[in-house]
Structures are given as structure tokens and as C-alpha cells.
Amino acid sequence: MMVLREKSYHLQPDILVKLALSLSRAQMPIPSSTILRLMLEKGMLPPMNVLQLLFLHMVKTEVGACIASNLLIQICDNYVQFCSGKSPCANLLKPDTVIFNLVLDACVRFGSSLKGQQIIELMSQTEVVADGHSIIIIAQIHEINGQRDELKKFKDHVAPLPVAFVSHYRQFYECLLSLHFKFDDIDAAAELLLDMNRSRGSHPMDDPGKDFQKPRFVPIGSQNLRNGLKIQIMPELIHKDSALKEEGRSPLSIKEASSIYQPSLSKCLVEEVSDAEKAVSHIIYELNSSIYFFSKAKMMGDALNIYRRMQEMKVQPTEHTFMYLVCGYSSLEMYRDITILWGDMKRIMETGSLTLSSDLYEFLLLNFLRGGYFERVMEAIGYMNKCNMYVDKWMYKSEYLKIHKNLYRSLKASKARTEAQGKRLEHVKAFKKWAGIN
Numbered sequence: 001m002m003v004l005r006e007k008s009y010h011l012q013p014d015i016l017v018k019l020a021l022s023l024s025r026a027q028m029p030i031p032s033s034t035i036l037r038l039m040l041e042k043g044m045l046p047p048m049n050v051l052q053l054l055f056l057h058m059v060k061t062e063v064g065a066c067i068a069s070n071l072l073i074q075i076c077d078n079y080v081q082f083c084s085g086k087s088p089c090a091n092l093l094k095p096d097t098v099i100f101n102l103v104l105d106a107c108v109r110f111g112s113s114l115k116g117q118q119i120i121e122l123m124s125q126t127e128v129v130a131d132g133h134s135i136i137i138i139a140q141i142h143e144i145n146g147q148r149d150e151l152k153k154f155k156d157h158v159a160p161l162p163v164a165f166v167s168h169y170r171q172f173y174e175c176l177l178s179l180h181f182k183f184d185d186i187d188a189a190a191e192l193l194l195d196m197n198r199s200r201g202s203h204p205m206d207d208p209g210k211d212f213q214k215p216r217f218v219p220i221g222s223q224n225l226r227n228g229l230k231i232q233i234m235p236e237l238i239h240k241d242s243a244l245k246e247e248g249r250s251p252l253s254i255k256e257a258s259s260i261y262q263p264s265l266s267k268c269l270v271e272e273v274s275d276a277e278k279a280v281s282h283i284i285y286e287l288n289s290s291i292y293f294f295s296k297a298k299m300m301g302d303a304l305n306i307y308r309r310m311q312e313m314k315v316q317p318t319e320h321t322f323m324y325l326v327c328g329y330s331s332l333e334m335y336r337d338i339t340i341l342w343g344d345m346k347r348i349m350e351t352g353s354l355t356l357s358s359d360l361y362e363f364l365l366l367n368f369l370r371g372g373y374f375e376r377v378m379e380a381i382g383y384m385n386k387c388n389m390y391v392d393k394w395m396y397k398s399e400y401l402k403i404h405k406n407l408y409r410s411l412k413a414s415k416a417r418t419e420a421q422g423k424r425l426e427h428v429k430a431f432k433k434w435a436g437i438n
Contacts, residue, residue, distance in 0.1 A: 013039065017046040024057040029064035033071050037394060040078060040093075048096055055102045063390045065106035066358065069115050070395050072103050076122045097131050104137040113144040114323050114359035124220060124229040131237045136171050138231075143175035145320060146285045147292065148183055151176050153218045157233055159195070184282035221296030228296070281315070288320050295328030300337075303328055316353055317344075323360050326367065335371025338364070342376060358389040369399050372407075374427035381434065397435040404428075 016035050023032035032054065036045075045051060055072075058064040072095060079093040100123050107116030120138055123130065130138065135154060142151040155176065158169055173196060180189035217230035287310055294303035303325060310317055322345055329337045342364060348354040361384050368376040377396075384391050407428060432438075 013044055024054045029058045029067045033067045045093055052098050055099050059102050059106035062110045065110050066390055069103050070392050076126050079126055097128055100128055101133050108140045112359050113141050116141040121229055124231050130231055130233045139172045139175040143178050148179035182285050292324045295324045300328050319356055319360055330367050335367055338367050339373055339376055374431050378430055393435055
């Protein structure tokens with residue numbers, strides 16, 4: 001790969017693309033992504049149909065899915081930068097809905113729901129339109145993350161359903177139903193079942209009108225935020241998406257639609273009631289929702305008050321609690337506050353009451369790097385290694401070179417002015433050695 005980096009200027013793009021595709025098919029996502037990242041550094045990407053194939057093969061494994069999600073984030077960042085510079089090449093770097101769906105689906109399959117939330121937000125930032133498959137995957141991610149308010153925003157756009165698509169969107173309603181139970185909202189669950197029963201014989205596609213072809217926007221976080229993110233959907237795609245018809249079924253009759261609605265959801269009702277008795281208290285979902293709301297609005301004082309209230313109530317914070325707080329502080333570049341939260345996380349982890357996913361470790365690492373807290377960086381890497389988690393070195397190396405390229409380049413430990421500076425220099429050296437930075 002070092003040779004490839006040095007000689008890539010002399011290789012034709014189509015050769016690089018073929019090599020990357022071959023490696024991806026052979027389930028070698030790391031070297032495949034390296035080639036793509038080298039191409040991206042030069043402002044190049046394969047044609048969209050080839051890029052779809054690359055991602056399709058990459059997301060088949062957990063490591064590949066991790067790399068694919070980080071690669072998609074990198075592509076989106078480049079696209080946004082090109083757009084801000086009004087570059088005519090920007091559209092060549094814009095990923096499409098299929099690629100987003102592949103990565104989002106992998107996030108669900110491999111339990112990376114926090115990364116999935118980040119990808120959903122990127123979908124909004126790049127103005128990629130969500131289709132019928134996107135809605136189902138987004139529903140699954142919101143259900144895992146306990147984000148009932150976020151999922152409820154999609155309901156009015158999905159319902160009422162054409163009978164032909166009842167089977168496809170059943171999972172959307174099951175996710176929403178599950179969330180009602182997690183929040184101990186039995187009335188809302190019963191009302192949802194009644195709504196579905198009332199709408200099962202509707203035919204909303206008979207006369208959709210012009211509004212059916214106009215884009216609609218679903219806000220992320222509070223809809224009152226002036227510069228808040230919004231997911232773009234097209235009603236025509238939600239209800240007419242040709243991909244939904246590839247399930248091999250002929251259009252369902254009303255009678256058949258009823259048989260799908262009632263038994264499966266009634267069964268879900270029974271299962272959820274049983275599971276709810278064993279589930280985490282609904283209070284944690286409500287408190288996390290409040291923290292998420294305030295963090296998205298960058299009202300970190302209010303978010304922190306909710307977090308302190310949790311401690312007073314002796315309600316155990318979850319990984320989602322910390323992720324929402326870290327995201328809020330990160331949006332304001334309050335990196336020192338993130339290191340304080342990291343201390344709380346470590347104390348709770350030592351008691352065995354908290355386990356962090358690679359999603360949160362990754363986000364912590366990036367923020368520690370941005371803030372220049374290299375001792376914390378190496379701590380997080382140590383925790384990930386201890387848990388046998390894959391660490392995408394390329395991502396952290398790129399972030400370091402972007403922000404700290406010349407940091408302590410000529411300073412030696414013997415010339416450090418203070419003991420603290422000497423220790424920091426050692427941590428920087430340790431990171432550079434780990435990341436392979438000369």
C-alpha cells in the first residue's frame with residue numbers, strides 16, 4: 001500500500017477501481033478502502049454503479065461495515081466541502097440513496113445504531129432523498145436508540161398506506177409500537193393499532209394530486225431549530241418505490257392486508273407487554289429523549305441538568321445518554337467537557353454497569369484528537385484494544401494530519417518547558433507511532 005500511495009499518480013483511475021473492486025469482492029475491505037481513500041484525496045471516485053458494488057461487498061462483514069460507514073462519512077465531508085466552494089465537481093462526489101441504505105442496513109445488522117444515527121444526519125446534510133427502504137431502516141435505528149419522538153415524525157408521511165405496501169411497512173409500525181411500550185405508553189400503542197385497523201382498507205394512491213410529487217422534510221431534533229437538519233423524502237418514492245415491488249408479491253387484497261396487520265401486530269402486542277416487564281425503566285427513555293432534544297438544540301446547560309437529575313434519581317446512565325451529551329458538546333467544540341464525561345464513563349464501566357460500543361469509542365477518539373487530549377486518545381485506544389474492537393487507523397491519522405500536522409515536530413522531550421508539556425509530548429509520540437505517522 002505504501003508503493004500504491006507513492007505511485008498512485010501514475011496509475012489510471014480505472015485500474016485503481018478494478019483493483020479496489022477485486023479486493024472488496026475478496027472480502028479484503030481494508031486495502032480496498034485504502035485505494036478508495038487515496039482516490040478521494042485526489043478528488044476522484046468510481047462511477048456510482050461501481051461504488052454501489054464496492055459498498056455492497058464491503059458491508060458483508062462487521063469490519064467491512066465499520067470501514068464502509070467511515071468511508072461514507074469521509075465522502076460526505078468532501079462533498080460538503082466541494083459544495084461550499086461551489087465546485088462544479090461536487091456532484092461527482094455525492095453518494096446516492098442506495099449507498100446510504102447499504103450502510104444503514106449494515107449498522108442495524110451489526111448493532112451500530114449510534115453510527116447509524118450519524119449516517120442519517122449525513123443523509124440530511126448531503127440532501128440525499130430517503131426512499132421506502134430508507135424509512136424502514138431508519139425506523140429500526142430509531143427503535144434501537146429509543147428515539148420515539150423522531151420516529152413519530154415519519155408516521156404522517158407513511159400513512160395512510162396503499163394496501164399493496166402494507167407488508168413492506170409493517171416493520172415500521174412494529175418499531176413504533178415497540179417504542180410506545182418502551183415508554184410505557186399503552187394508550188398510544190392501542191391508538192396505533194386502531195389507526196392501522198382503520199386505514200387497512202384505504203386506497204390513498206387513487207388520486208395523489210400534485211403534492212405527491214413535492215418533497216417533504218422531516219426534522220431531526222426540534223422542528224423549531226432555525227438551522228436544524230431535515231431528512232428529505234418524496235411521497236412518490238415512499239408509496240410508489242418500484243423497489244418495494246421486487247419482493248415477488250402481487251398487490252395484496254384488502255382481506256390479505258388485514259391478515260398481515262392483525263395477527264402479527266397482536267402477537268407483537270403480547271410479546272411487548274411480556275418484554276416490558278423485564279425492560280429498562282421507561283424513565284431512562286424519557287430522560288435520554290430530553291437530553292437528546294437539548295443536545296440537538298445546543299442547550300447543553302439544560303442537557304447537563306437532566307444528566308444531573310438522573311444521578312440524583314439514581315437512574316443509571318446508558319451509552320445513549322453519554323453519546324447524546326458528547327454529540328452536543330462536540331457541536332460546540334467543548335472538548336474539555338467531553339473529557340470530564342469520559343471520567344464518568346470510566347468510573348461506571350469499572351463497576352460493570354456500563355459497556356461502550358465501538359461507535360461511541362470512535363466518536364470519543366475523534367473529539368479527543370480534535371481537542372488535543374492525547375493522553376485520553378491513548379486511553380480510548382487501549383479500551384478498544386482490550387475489547388478486541390477494530391480501530392480504523394486511517395481515519396484518526398487523517399484527522400491528526402488535518403489538525404495537528406506540525407505539532408511538536410521539532411520539540412524534544414529534553415527541551416520541554418514543563419513536566420506537563422513533556423508528558424503531552426510523550427503521548428503525542430505514542431499516538432504517532434501507533435498511527436504510523438513519521
